[in-house]
Amino acid sequence: MLQPSGIKGSPITQHLYTMLVKINSFDTEMKKLELEYKNLADDDTKDEKSKILIAKFQKINNAKTEYIKSEIYTKPSLASLLFIEKLPIDDNLDLYIKLDKALYPKYKNNDFVLNVHSKVQSKIKLAPGSMAPEISLPSPEGDLVKLSSLRGKVVLIDFWASWCSPCRRDNPHNVKLYAKYKSQGFEIYAVSLDKTKSNWVKAIKDDNLTWTHVSDLRYWQSKAAKEYGVGSIPFTVLIDKDGKVIATKLRGPALDKKLKEIFGN
Template structure:
């Protein structure tokens, strides 16, 4: 799984959680964030509200010659905020009114940056130290593999490196789950959960756990509301769910209901001629179709195209010889609305009874699932 952004509602979180902010070294003033970062002496820092990523900073702070700084902003409600430390590093903090967060250490190494003052901030600091080391290990693996780029046994060597890479991914997932189990009611869990794939059935229970734990206290937070919507979308087509009917016309103008394919394993494939990721995936779907069509597998392509000419041309160019339907209404497609499609490609694999057995299976994952079901 590719490392994801830590909160979809705004700007990417996946940068490490580093720190800073300042004003003047006024010992009798209470600051939301204060501390000492000598490496940033004489620089100006900005505090950004990540629920309004395009808005101006909500506060600024000058770091004095000794590295002392302080932000005195008071959040109206809990949220995630960012302080840029350099072009490549930023600190993401869950903050609420009354917090007194302290920052110290060095900004060049996340392992030596100390951020304290609330359970949420300390949770994210601990996790991001772990994540920083994990990502460094993955980068090291990539560097190591480059020396085998022209090796005659490159393919077998690649598999070994992929296994090591996936082991690190698994460690990250287990770390997130362990932290959630420790205290599911921390607001910072919203950021940590971005490291888990909601389409993985093994992760759904953790998404629901966090959603339930935060519901009473943070229901008005836009970050929570975004997370809740994500959980609902993820759980909507869980394995065993019966999919709703689709009944649209094919290129010849004939209505073809999805239910007419009952008795077959069907890939419901939402795509469009203008969708480059969809077109890149089409050869893989063609290969799966050719391999398994005589074993009870077919594809029901639902296009979000706007013109018939573009739709039909893409079908011909990509050699898509299965069932195709569309109402040519772009994102307003009746089927897309019914299925809650917010991006394409989007695909569901359903069994002979119309129940979900896979979601967004691409590449080898589609072939593996079809082999499991049909071989």
């Protein structure tokens, strides 16, 4: 990757170019290792050589990730936007916050900056110990049901839909958990991202879901989904009796473990 001779861009362009050159060097080394791995002779030494190559690859990949993190943290700029999306926000929230604080005040009309800002705000809202944002949506019967009406209970806010296969696969397990802990103060507040009431109600009946259900039937435009920064489902938020966030994205064994910690059995 060569920069045309005599051509100089803005500081942001220069920073972007420098990062791309460095990242390209990491990628080149990893591609060499991939090729070497692919061409390993199928003999008694293959397993040992494979382990060595995989370890080398992982080391370079980790170095690449740390380089990107360091550049974003020490020199946050618009150039950082090209790379921040490759880093999971759940594992790098401090980095996202740092970039958001550096860019949002200056570039509030930039769509990419706004995207990062929106993600950061959603994560901050759902940080453990934060008050879960209020939700007030219609039940299948048409009555508005507020999340805050369940104060005094440990509540699993479950974003799901009848068309979501992973959600439907989780339901039998959640039914068992609900039966086990309901008498101890556990409730599920299920927010559906369905578009049609008939499909929503049918799924509730078919899966025997006897907990609290609400939906505005607006699919991904659901007000609650936007407020909670839901990008995929199933998505869960577990809140305590005071409405404060305990944890997010708990499902299956992880949810089992947390409920056992809370209820003691």
